[in-house]
Amino acid sequence: MPTDVVSGPPAGLVRARVHDPYPYFAWLRRNAPAFEERRPGRPSVWQISRYDDVRSLLADPRLSKDPARVPGYVPGPAGLNRHLVHADPPDHTRLRTLVNAAFIPRRIAGLAPVVTDTATRLLDELEAAAHIDVIADFAAPLTFRLICTILGVPDHLDTAATRDTLMASLTHDTRGHEGDLHPLLDALITDKRAHGPTEGSDLLGALVHARDHGSAMTEEELRSTAYLLLLVGHDTTMNLIGNGTLALLRHPDQLDRLAADPALTTTAVEELLRYDSPVRDATFRCAAEPIRLHGRTIAVGDIVSLLIGSANRDEARFPDADRLDLARRPNEHLALGYGPHFCIGAALARLEAALALPLLIERLGPVRLAKPLDELPWRPARVMRGLAALPVVRC
Numbered sequence: 585m586p587t588d589v590v591s592g593p594p595a596g597l598v599r600a601r602v603h604d605p606y607p608y609f610a611w612l613r614r615n616a617p618a619f620e621e622r623r624p625g626r627p628s629v630w631q632i633s634r635y636d637d638v639r640s641l642l643a644d645p646r647l648s649k650d651p652a653r654v655p656g657y658v659p660g661p662a663g664l665n666r667h668l669v670h671a672d673p674p675d676h677t678r679l680r681t682l683v684n685a686a687f688i689p690r691r692i693a694g695l696a697p698v699v700t701d702t703a704t705r706l707l708d709e710l711e712a713a714a715h716i717d718v719i720a721d722f723a724a725p726l727t728f729r730l731i732c733t734i735l736g737v738p739d740h741l742d743t744a745a746t747r748d749t750l751m752a753s754l755t756h757d758t759r760g761h762e763g764d765l766h767p768l769l770d771a772l773i774t775d776k777r778a779h780g781p782t783e784g785s786d787l788l789g790a791l792v793h794a795r796d797h798g799s800a801m802t803e804e805e806l807r808s809t810a811y812l813l814l815l816v817g818h819d820t821t822m823n824l825i826g827n828g829t830l831a832l833l834r835h836p837d838q839l840d841r842l843a844a845d846p847a848l849t850t851t852a853v854e855e856l857l858r859y860d861s862p863v864r865d866a867t868f869r870c871a872a873e874p875i876r877l878h879g880r881t882i883a884v885g886d887i888v889s890l891l892i893g894s895a896n897r898d899e900a901r902f903p904d905a906d907r908l909d910l911a912r913r914p915n916e917h918l919a920l921g922y923g924p925h926f927c928i929g930a931a932l933a934r935l936e937a938a939l940a941l942p943l944l945i946e947r948l949g950p951v952r953l954a955k956p957l958d959e960l961p962w963r964p965a966r967v968m969r970g971l972a973a974l975p976v977v978r979c
């Protein structure tokens with residue numbers, strides 16, 4: 585899609601940003617903290633890069649989350665955009681309340697044995713392997729298994745093929761290319777309708793029940809919510825484990841520190857969230873009112889991209905922001921968002937990382953990257969930052 589960039593970061597930084605967005609972000613923070621990409625005939629896209637601006641705009645009601653305000657703009661696969669991420673109050677409040685109960689910290693804490701068992705089983709299978717892909721062999725199956733447990737996805741759909749279908753919807757321009765997504769959601773919802781909600785973890789069953797026995801949500805909202813939860817429920821945490829493992833391999837002193845002192849795990853997880861944030865840019869927002877920022881005016885209908893990954897490296901907020909420090913305190917990063925759309929899965933993401941990362945480090949033993957750093961395959965997703973593969977070799 586041609587974009588008329590009036591003046592902006594050097595082309596080299598723009599080209600390199602999928603692999604390494606941090607020099608690009610630093611340029612924006614320094615030179616254009618509210619950077620406008622003009623697009624002829626279409627609303628501008630603004631990139632907001634400083635911590636204070638990103639934090640206050642994440643909670644600013646002048647920014648709408650409703651894509652219908654931008655004519656012709658479809659942020660995700662057709663028919664699957666009516667979920668809480670793309671809603672303002674009162675719809676947002678209604679939809680968030682329906683899923684919230686499944687993610688309250690007390691319920692999530694009860695999943696600790698499932699996390700540990702699943703991680704241990706996956707690592708047992710890798711016991712004798714010399715070459716390991718931390719994403720395909722560990723982070724992806726672990727995080728997908730867990731979100732499937734919470735949602736109550738039946739075993740025959742808790743598969744690598746289901747995961748691939750979901751992931752393809754992130755990296756493709758999905759309009760008209762939804763592929764197997766809709767049949768997959770049909771199969772899931774039909775299964776839930778046939779069996780009714782079950783005891784224990786079955787958020788999907790509960791949502792189908794709420795849809796069918798009241799006016800809690802429309803069919804499109806049900807399908808969109810199922811899609812959203814399946815996707816963000818694992819892709820994000822998979823990226824945290826992948827990006828986090830890579831950061832540790834690149835900083836052996838910090839890796840040794842964590843291995844020697846498990847009490848560091850809590851601050852380590854927060855620092856890994858900050859250092860290479862799995863959700864690099866906040867999700868869709870557009871101006872519902874004009875907004876003045878750094879001498880510029882964001883016009884009604886313009887799209888606003890809040891660069892979480894940049895905010896989390898802002899030296900005005902984090903001393904020595906480009907340094908990985910697993911004991912960093914305070915660490916008020918924005919990796920899980922801020923304000924009314926703060927991540928619903930925060931407790932789950934933290935639990936998974938806090939249990940899985942130390943186990944992974946211990947059971948892998950000494951490893952090195954199997955590829956040079958600049959050849960690692962980063963996925964060119966719109967909002968996320970994550971590796972397609974993280975190949976390592978046992979030393």
Ligand code: HEM
Pocket residue numbers: 642668669670680812813816817818820821824861862863866867868892918919920921922924925926927928929930932933
């Ligand atoms: C390390 C892992 C995770 C990270 C970094 C992360 C990050 C985020 C961020 C930044 C937001 C706010 C987006 C915005 O305001 O534009 C968000 C919202 C959300 N996250 Fe997460 N997330 C993670 C894990 C999860 C998990 C495991 C789930 C489970 C289903 C989840 C479900 C959601 C949902 C449903 C929202 C939308 C909340 C709303 O709009 O009210 N996330 N997440």
